[in-house]
Amino acid sequence: MIYQSPTIQVELLEDNIAKLCFNAPGSVNKFDRETLASLDAALDSIKQQSNIQALVLTSGKDTFIVGADITEFLGLFAQDDAVLLSWIEQANAVFNKLEDLPFPTASAIKGFALGGGCETILATDFRIADTTAKIGLPETKLGIIPGFGGTVRLPRVIGADNALEWITTGKDQRPEDALKVGAVDAVVAPEALEAAAIQMLKDAVAEKLDWQARRQRKMSPLTLPKLEAMMSFTTAKGMVFAVAGKHYPAPMAAVSVVEQAATKGRSDALQIEHQAFIKLAKTDVAKALIGIFLNDQLVKGKAKKAGKLAKDVKSAAVLGAGIMGGGIAYQSASKGTPIVMKDIAQPALDLGLGEAAKLLSAQVARGRSTPEKMAKVLNNITPALDYAPVKHADVVVEAVVEHPKVKAQVLAEVEQYVSEDAIIASNTSTISINLLAKSMKKPERFCGMHFFNPVHKMPLVEVIRGEHSSEETIASVVAYASKMGKTPIVVNDCPGFFVNRVLFPYFAGFNGLLAEGGDFAAIDKVMEKQFGWPMGPAYLLDVVGLDTGHHAQAVMAEGFPDRMGKSGNDAIDVMFENKRLGQKNGKGFYAYSVDSRGKPKKDVDPTSYELLKAAFGEQKAFDADEIIARTMIPMIIETVRCLEEGIVASPAEADMGLVYGLGFPPFRGGVFRYLDTMGVANFVALADKYAHLGGLYQVTDAMRALAANNGSYYQA
Ligand SMILES: NC(=O)c1ccc[n+]([C@@H]2O[C@H](COP(=O)([O-])OP(=O)(O)OC[C@H]3O[C@@H](n4cnc5c(N)ncnc54)[C@H](O)[C@@H]3O)[C@@H](O)[C@H]2O)c1
The missing domain is CATH 3.90.226.10 (2-enoyl-CoA Hydratase; Chain A, domain 1)
Known part of the structure; x- marks a missing residue:
């Protein structure tokens, strides 16, 4: 040697x-x-x-x-x-x-x-x-x-x-x-x-x-x-x-x-x-991007650790073959876990399978898969109109319509068919996991498993721990999400869970600007080009769907009346009441059409401006700094509240949730990295300037204390 x-x-x-x-x-x-x-x-x-x-x-x-x-x-x-x-x-x-x-x-x-x-x-x-x-x-x-x-x-x-x-x-x-x-x-x-x-x-x-x-x-x-x-x-x-x-x-x-x-x-x-x-x-950009890399490692490390406590998921089932159920079935099957896809309507099953086939064909066309692999994945999805094939599933993901009564009924039903130790998770985006758990005989086997749309593209899965969820349940759902190629973060139950809870205050900030005559297209431009979001708030609402946004906003208002309660109609209401639901019906804030080459096209729609003018009066220009401050401050403070209340376990997991779930600009690293970069004291001073706008703009006592001590959320 x-x-x-x-x-x-x-x-x-x-x-x-x-x-x-x-x-x-x-x-x-x-x-x-x-x-x-x-x-x-x-x-x-x-x-x-x-x-x-x-x-x-x-x-x-x-x-x-x-x-x-x-x-x-x-x-x-x-x-x-x-x-x-x-x-x-x-x-x-x-x-x-x-x-x-x-x-x-x-x-x-x-x-x-x-x-x-x-x-x-x-x-x-x-x-x-x-x-x-x-x-x-x-x-x-x-x-x-x-x-x-x-x-x-x-x-x-x-x-x-x-x-x-x-x-x-x-x-x-x-x-x-x-x-x-x-x-x-x-x-x-x-x-x-x-x-x-x-x-x-x-x-x-x-x-x-x-x-x-x-x-x-x-x-x-x-x-x-x-x-x-x-x-x-x-x-x-x-x-x-x-x-x-x-x-x-x-x-x-x-x-x-x-x-x-x-x-x-x-x-x-x-x-x-x-x-x-x-x-x-x-540079701050290097710090943010390196921070994301390290946070990603931390989150993946936690998921790996959870794997040790997890139940082996050999087969799964999804209830509901809609946008989400179809996506979940595709994702599970393509990553090697066979899945039963159950719905009450044959056309829904056909649509779900059709969507999976479309995604797979696109991969074959791009040379990323072969017809044999495609057939294998499709064979891994078993469509069903009754519960019989669901009974062998180790994990069942409920993804039926967002209605508490329907979900309660479906959860109680499925519990009768599956084995004693099967795990059941709900993909609800707003309904309390603790509330849904009430309809179950064994609430310890139940938790939330919140995917984002489109399932095959969005990397995040929020795993929501209810008060009765067992550690094995959480670990198994985390491991299953990882096996599906997703990044899971575990959060505690509250209205909106983590991601939607911090998103809606941002929409509230956007609504506030529009109520004073702000121009949605100008706001989108600032939030995309300057702040770096992949989509500005108006465009994002159009993509999410104004009906979904309207409903979720009401849930958030009920959950946090002091900060998120509403005093009158806002821009989301205006769009919703005028049946402008966004991309799904071709008109929201923007109008959607197809160009001469068959590509989807988005245009500013004068009708939206007329409706907003009728509701809120003449347009008014806001400068970029004010637009960013008034939309981001509510999101940032709500994110901090989630950490302080233990909804999310660490700044690292919160930042990954924001980057992977919402597309928070990676070069800013997430809310906590952004706060550390700008200085907590500077942020507190900025938020105080807008404190008159309401509860969403009030910093917490702990933030104020951290600012006074010149502290930060990350150690490096
Ligand atoms: N669409 C999104 O962006 C999104 C994102 C995250 C979570 N979610 C949540 O996922 C769930 C499903 O949403 P979606 O957008 O896929 O809805 P969807 O309307 O596209 O699909 C719902 C499906 O459930 C089926 N269904 C209704 N009752 C059923 C029953 N008793 N048994 C089996 N199937 C039944 C319907 O036939 C339909 O096919 C909701 O809880 C929603 O809040 C949606």
């Missing part, structure tokens, strides 16, 4: 070829500080052995290296620029040391080689992947750019255009795609990987392969004719800006870095990367 540490071992193989194996104690290899220091020491040991002729990098895990240890990022990035620069220079010295070894080097890549893992393989002369490999530089998704030489080496290996695509999209690349652009030299079967890498090194030692020339190319400026270089960077900038938009600066920064460094050798090029990396690492 030439070198050994808890994460890396180096041994000498035949023919004086050294093998460096990344083999950390956990399930994967990561580039944390310890591994980086270990790699440095391992390379020093290798350099001291005069007999070594070549080096192969391998992994003792199923994957090569999944990337940097992102849990270290926020603490690290909070340091002074000088500390950060010294860290990044030291790290880069290790990769340079690897690249400068006086003999040929190769990487044998299996599974993930992402971020720092990808930058490691770029520092070797040759790269052989097996068919399981996934290679890429995902840093821009975290609001930063590659910092271990990725922006310098990748363009010199695969060309600027390809490198810009890899870096700005941050996507994992399949081995065959990596081979096509020259990121790897060969793709082999997993069992042939190490031998193939070693053979390549032997060929290099025997000078059949020119490893020095390859290395030289990575040290030199990019070889692009001037005009071509200019064109590719100009094109890339236009395209990247169009996709990433102004709120996500990292992809654009990556293009600039590659461009500026194009004429430089390795050392100067790396300096350019370091400077840009440090600047991005300090």
